[in-house]
Amino acid sequence: MGSALLSQWVNGDESITVVDPMATDLPDSVKLVRDRGEIASESFDCIIAAVKPQLIDEVLPDYAENLAKGGYVLSIAAGYSAPRLSKLMGDAPVVRTMPNLPAAIGRGVSGLCPGPHATDDHMKHAEAFMSRAGTTIAVDSEEKLDRVTAVAGSGPGYVFEIARAYAEAAMAQGFSEDDARDMVLGTIGGAIAMASEPGAASLEDLRNSVTSKGGTTAAGLNALNGDNGLSDRLHATLQAAYDRAVELR
């Protein structure tokens, strides 16, 4: 996720240093170091925590010394709470954000939530920084941010899986893999672009506009969600992702 955001962040005029033991192919304007020891005496206005939540306890404490006076920590980690991170880094100001993968093409959706000691200026900076990668949604509690994680952070995974299963079903109707992919992505992309047009009808009305009485779509929709199975499954999906975020706090 860090490299997806980085691809948009490099469009600004900050100097960015990445610490990553293995990273390759970073943008030319970024300074890459393999180990924190190489920047031990440097300080930064913003330290971005982009390792897996399970690694934060091990990796982040050393970076407390690198935070400039007045600076803050921006965490993209799922679940891991801001108070816990702030304490781990010597009571540093923390802002949590939850981006999603389309940030890589500037089409991400990122939730933002202030943590301990975060000022309005830190939040303004974080919001401006994240908005380079797409739209932002400010929320006022970590509980809410964990729900953003369940809906939007993990969301592209659900969408890719739905598209994959849809394409698999198209192949079972006799289409080649390429034709199935083109048809499915074209259909999903076209429908979503239409629903995203300014002034577009509600999702329910749009669905109804495809559904002729007694026709093919009605038959398909009945098989898809006539028993509420799809709706129930999506509720369970979001709840499971949220529950996992809570476990990672």
Ligand SMILES: NC(=O)C1=CN([C@@H]2O[C@H](COP(=O)(O)OP(=O)(O)OC[C@H]3O[C@@H](n4cnc5c(N)ncnc54)[C@H](OP(=O)(O)O)[C@@H]3O)[C@@H](O)[C@H]2O)C=CC1
């Ligand atoms: N994937 C997603 O769509 C989203 C992820 N997130 C959050 O982003 C964070 C990263 O997740 P994700 O990108 O999926 O995971 P990755 O494993 O792909 O990225 C983690 C990166 O951290 C590097 N790393 C490991 N150890 C260290 C270390 N000691 N010092 C510096 N860097 C290190 C890894 O290097 P190496 O590969 O060599 O191990 C890797 O490049 C997580 O906290 C996750 O919750 C948030 C929103 C969406």
Ligand SMILES: O=C(O)[C@@H]1CCC=N1
């Ligand atoms: O799966 C994960 O834990 C991360 C956080 C949101 C998306 N990917």
